[in-house]
Amino acid sequence: AQSVAQPEDQVNVAEGNPLTVKCTYSVSGNPYLFWYVQYPNRGLQFLLKYITGDNLVKGSYGFEAEFNKSQTSFHLKKPSALVSDSALYFCAVRAHNAGNMLTFGGGTRLMVKP
Amino acid sequence: ETGVTQTPRHLVMGMTNKKSLKCEQHLGHNAMYWYKQSAKKPLELMFVYSLEERVENNSVPSRFSPECPNSSHLFLHLHTLQPEDSALYLCASSLKLGDWDNEQFFGPGTRLTVL
Numbered sequence: 545a546q547s548v549a550q551p552e553d554q555v556n557v558a559e560g561n562p563l564t565v566k567c568t569y570s571v572s573g574n575p576y577l578f579w580y581v582q583y584p585n586r587g588l589q590f591l592l593k594y595i596t597g598d599n600l601v602k603g604s605y606g607f608e609a610e611f612n613k614s615q616t617s618f619h620l621k622k623p624s625a626l627v628s629d630s631a632l633y634f635c636a637v638r639a640h641n642a643g644n645m646l647t648f649g650g651g652t653r654l655m656v657k658p
Numbered sequence: 659e660t661g662v663t664q665t666p667r668h669l670v671m672g673m674t675n676k677k678s679l680k681c682e683q684h685l686g687h688n689a690m691y692w693y694k695q696s697a698k699k700p701l702e703l704m705f706v707y708s709l710e711e712r713v714e715n716n717s718v719p720s721r722f723s724p725e726c727p728n729s730s731h732l733f734l735h736l737h738t739l740q741p742e743d744s745a746l747y748l749c750a751s752s753l754k755l756g757d758w759d760n761e762q763f764f765g766p767g768t769r770l771t772v773l
Contacts, residue, residue, distance in 0.1 A: 585766070
């Protein structure tokens, strides 16, 4: 079975400060890892993914994530937060040969205050 | 916009009503998905279609009935729902099922309220 944990329901950050949204996963074998963002009254929007290769993945809107195999983590980061980054963020994982299931974490609400 | 549209955006229905949710994608994708997003719960995969064939049904009650007439359209037929079925229903598509590194593209969702 595969699972994803996002330990923080909410993260509060001041505008201009760096932000981190945490994600840990559990799979058998090598993982495919994804981050999605959901703005109010919208569907999920793809941000970035790790498939293989460089552990630091860069995505949309200045976001990046670092794959850490030993810690089974894939934390989302941004050097300088914007108020417009306030949204709900979902981490998701799929293992090789795990069928069609993309398993999502429970989501973390990011609040960036001016 | 992601190229995936859903109608209606909001739906209120009684427990005895029959209604349908519609999803359309203009991305040329072969795989389509229905998800349920409830408050305080992780996103739940309901159904997966690949080239109009259902390949996944995650123990969804029979009061939810999907239909995929072609690779661009996906429906979710609703009948005799319960109040706990109230949620945001998201449709998604991806290029090809089996290419596990493909990201999914989501529609804006239908906010369903069952009275």
